[in-house]
Amino acid sequence: MQKLCSSSLWPMYGPDALRQLETRLQSGSPQPLMQLAGLAAAQLAMAIAPHARRIWVAAGPGNNGGDGLEAALHLHQWGKPVLVSWMGSTAHTPPDALMAWQRASAAGVALQSAAPQAWPKNMDDHDLCIDALLGLGANRALSPEMQACVQAIQKFPGPVLSLDGPTGLNLENGQWLGSSDAQTVAVRADHTLTFIAAKPGLFMGHGRDACGQIWLDDLGHRANVSDVPPQAWLNAADAPPLKSHASHKGSHGDVAVIGGEPMALRGMGMTGAAVLAATAALYAGAGRVILSLLSGQATEHAPPDLMQRDWQRLELAQLHVVCGCGGGEAIRAHMPEVLKHSAQLVLDADGLNAVADDPTLQNLLRQRAKLKPTVITPHPLEAARLLRTSTAQVQSNRLQAAQNLAALFHCTVVLKGSGTVIAAPGQTSRINTSGNGRLATGGTGDVLAGLVGARMAQGLGPFEAACCAVAQHGQLANDWPDELPLTASALAQHLR
Numbered sequence: 001m002q003k004l005c006s007s008s009l010w011p012m013y014g015p016d017a018l019r020q021l022e023t024r025l026q027s028g029s030p031q032p033l034m035q036l037a038g039l040a041a042a043q044l045a046m047a048i049a050p051h052a053r054r055i056w057v058a059a060g061p062g063n064n065g066g067d068g069l070e071a072a073l074h075l076h077q078w079g080k081p082v083l084v085s086w087m088g089s090t091a092h093t094p095p096d097a098l099m100a101w102q103r104a105s106a107a108g109v110a111l112q113s114a115a116p117q118a119w120p121k122n123m124d125d126h127d128l129c130i131d132a133l134l135g136l137g138a139n140r141a142l143s144p145e146m147q148a149c150v151q152a153i154q155k156f157p158g159p160v161l162s163l164d165g166p167t168g169l170n171l172e173n174g175q176w177l178g179s180s181d182a183q184t185v186a187v188r189a190d191h192t193l194t195f196i197a198a199k200p201g202l203f204m205g206h207g208r209d210a211c212g213q214i215w216l217d218d219l220g221h222r223a224n225v226s227d228v229p230p231q232a233w234l235n236a237a238d239a240p241p242l243k244s245h246a247s248h249k250g251s252h253g254d255v256a257v258i259g260g261e262p263m264a265l266r267g268m269g270m271t272g273a274a275v276l277a278a279t280a281a282l283y284a285g286a287g288r289v290i291l292s293l294l295s296g297q298a299t300e301h302a303p304p305d306l307m308q309r310d311w312q313r314l315e316l317a318q319l320h321v322v323c324g325c326g327g328g329e330a331i332r333a334h335m336p337e338v339l340k341h342s343a344q345l346v347l348d349a350d351g352l353n354a355v356a357d358d359p360t361l362q363n364l365l366r367q368r369a370k371l372k373p374t375v376i377t378p379h380p381l382e383a384a385r386l387l388r389t390s391t392a393q394v395q396s397n398r399l400q401a402a403q404n405l406a407a408l409f410h411c412t413v414v415l416k417g418s419g420t421v422i423a424a425p426g427q428t429s430r431i432n433t434s435g436n437g438r439l440a441t442g443g444t445g446d447v448l449a450g451l452v453g454a455r456m457a458q459g460l461g462p463f464e465a466a467c468c469a470v471a472q473h474g475q476l477a478n479d480w481p482d483e484l485p486l487t488a489s490a491l492a493q494h495l496r
Contacts, residue, residue, distance in 0.1 A: 001040060004198060004214045004234070005433070011230030012431065013197045014172060015136060020228050021196055025220055033219055034063065034096045037195045038070020040217040041130065041163055044193050045075060048159055049128035054081045056123065056156070058149050060133035060167070061088035066097030067163050067195070068132025069104045076109045083110045087133070087145065127158040131187045135164035136171050136199060141178025147185045154187065162189035165202060166210040173396055174205025174419060186210060195219055200232060203431050204398055204419025232399055235422060235430035237471035240285070240496060241458040253288075253457025255281040256319040257450065258311045258338060259350070260293040261328030271295075273326025273349065273446040275302045280450030280492040281322065282306060286457045290314065294330045316341035322453040324351025325446045332358070339364040344373040344456050348449040352378050356385035362409075369411035373462040376405070377414040377449050399429055412462040414452070416445060420470050424463040432467075435474025443488025448473045451495060 004010060013021065026033050045055065057072045059065035065088055072082045090098060105111060131153055133146060142150060150167055153160060165171040168186025176184040192211040194202060196219050201207045203214075259274035271293055278291040282305055291302055292311035302308065311334065314321075321342040324331055327350040335354050338345065339361065345368070347355070355361045368374060376386075383401055384391045387408070394401040394415075402415040402423035412424040420432040451473055455465035476494055480486045 001044065001215055001217045004216055008234050008433075009236035010198050010216070010234045012200050012203070012232045012234065013228070014200065014231045017228050017231060018136060018196060018199075025196065029220065032096060032099075033195075034066045034100055035070050036219045037067045037163070037217070038100065039074055040195070040219070041067060041071035041132075041161070041193055042074035042078070044191070044215060045071065045128055045130060045161055046078070048161060048191055049126065051126055052080065052128045052158070053126065054083065054123055055128045055130065057082060057084045057130040058133055058153060059084050059086045059088070060146070061093060061097075062134070063094055063097050064132050064135030064164055066094070066100040067135070068130055069097070069100035069109075071130060071132070071163070072109050073100070073104045073107050076104075076107055083112065085112055085149065087113075087149065123157065125157045129153055129156045129158060129160045131160055131162040131167050131189060133167040133187075138167075138177060139170060139172075142168060142185060150185050150187055154185075159190040160187060162187055162192045162211070164194050165192060165199065165207075169201060169207055169210050171199040171201040171207075173398060174201040174203070174207035175395060176206055188212075191215065193217060197230075198234070200399055200419075200431060203234065203433050204417070204421070205395065206418070208418045230428060232421075232429040232431050235432040235467050235471050237434060237475055238464075238468045240468065240472060241455070241460065253286055253454075253459070254290065254319050255286040255288070255450070255453045255457050256290040256292055256311075256314050256316075256321050257281065257325065257453070258292045258294070258314075258321060258323045258334065259325035259327040259331065260295065260299075261326055261330045261350075262293075262295040270326035270328055271299050271301065273443060275299065276443045276446040276488050276492055277322050277325040277348075277450035277453070278306050279303055279489070280447040280495055281454040281457070283493055283495040284451050284454035285496065286320075286454040290319070294327060294334070317343055320344040320346075320453050320457040322346045322348065322449050324348040324354075325449055327351060327354075335361050336364060339368050342368075342372070344462070346375045346377065346449050346453045346456070348377045348445065349382070352376060352382045352386065356382070365409050365411070369409055373456060374409075374411035375414060375452055375456070375462045375466050376409065376411055377416060377445065377452065378405070379416045379445065383415055399423075399431070403429060412466050414448070414466050414470060416448070420474070422463065422466045422470060427463050430467050432470045432474055434471050435477050438480060438486040439474070439477045441486065441488060444473075444491060447488050447492045447495075450492070
């Protein structure tokens with residue numbers, strides 16, 4: 001059993017690949033996989049709540065419920081008082097789950113068939129609930145009976161252990177089943193034990209909040225060589241590039257940030273986003289950083305370490321360019337030159353919106369990205385504009401959306417959000433697990449764009465630079481002191 005965290009480099013599989021793995025494992029195992037899963041669940045339950053006086057198992061009608069029944073059997077045999085609320089029926093239960101029900105019944109496990117409106121009486125915060133209602137493959141809204149059981153779990157006073165994934169969460173995409181409402185009926189677990197392999201939905205979207213600590217028991221998968229390729233990998237944090245003693249400022253690349261809409265266009269200045277991106281590149285260790293505001297004027301609100309220069313005087317063919325931050329409509333006129341001539345490019349925010357609206361710019365982006373390192377960093381709405389779809393469609397399959405963008409524009413894609421996805425042609429995608437809700441504030445995306453630019457300037461390829469920057473950006477938020485506010489400017493100044 002493995003404890004999965006933000007430093008784990010672990011493969012993740014979608015439903016089709018998991019079915020292949022399960023079939024292979026079952027054919028080579030002398031014991032039914034459901035029994036192995038139930039034993040693993042019981043062992044973790046004892047580790048989580050060793051002093052629990054009672055354990056309540058909410059078991060669904062399918063194979064996830066069978067895992068719960070097997071866990072209940074072991075806990076009962078170990079002397080723990082267990083009550084199972086089983087929502088299945090002997091006439092409509094899958095064969096393995098039916099066998100688990102028969103084994104639990106024969107052993108004397110206390111079973112009740114009605115979905116409870118509340119947990120069993122006399123249970124307190126030392127006791128344990130095991131959520132085994134729904135697992136992989138659930139993709140529809142919960143029935144009223146299932147909702148009632150989930151609501152009872154939500155009110156449970158002690159820790160909750162979900163098997164395979166919290167009920168109400170789509171394990172493929174991290175969205176709520178049947179609803180995008182953050183208040184939907186779903187289990188918020190303290191621990192989640194997933195089987196065979198990690199599932200993408202545990203690490204993105206609402207999965208980041210619903211799963212608690214994630215554990216994996218591969219049931220022997222890792223011990224058996226498999227040729228089933230993973231759908232994605234968790235993004236492990238790599239150390240930032242080190243500067244050797246014999247290096248100089250020219251050894252670490254020149255980054256130019258182009259953005260900042262002139263005040264006259266909208267009655268307000270948009271220089272802050274460009275300044276944040278440039279500050280991030282500076283503190284992340286780029287050799288030289290040039291801030292080029294679209295107004296052509298210098299700003300007094302940038303660190304003195306930044307060089308400021310009119311973008312038309314830049315030698316784009318020699319620069320690692322970060323473009324679009326706070327550029328507004330003004331960036332559109334400059335995009336052809338940036339796309340044609342930048343040696344390396346990170347395209348963000350208004351630069352992406354300009355591309356989404358202009359087929360000519362889309363073709364230029366495709367042409368350059370085939371030959372020159374290019375990274376785009378959309379959030380879900382920007383990704384939807386580029387793909388001519390909706391934000392909901394992007395969020396319903398973030399991995400596929402990022403891969404579609406990478407194929408469409410031949411570049412590395414950083415699809416931001418809960419469980420940022422990094423995709424590129426010829427690469428297995430990464431899902432990033434560092435970071436938290438404190439990054440949900442204006443300007444942190446600009447900081448990320450500047451950080452990616454710095455890593456590219458320091459010699460990393462576009463995919464490697466994106467993976468490194470996204471992991472570091474999130475880890476800074478994880479490590480941020482609780483008593484201090486996390487702002488984009490403070491974040492930029494703590495990079496290295």
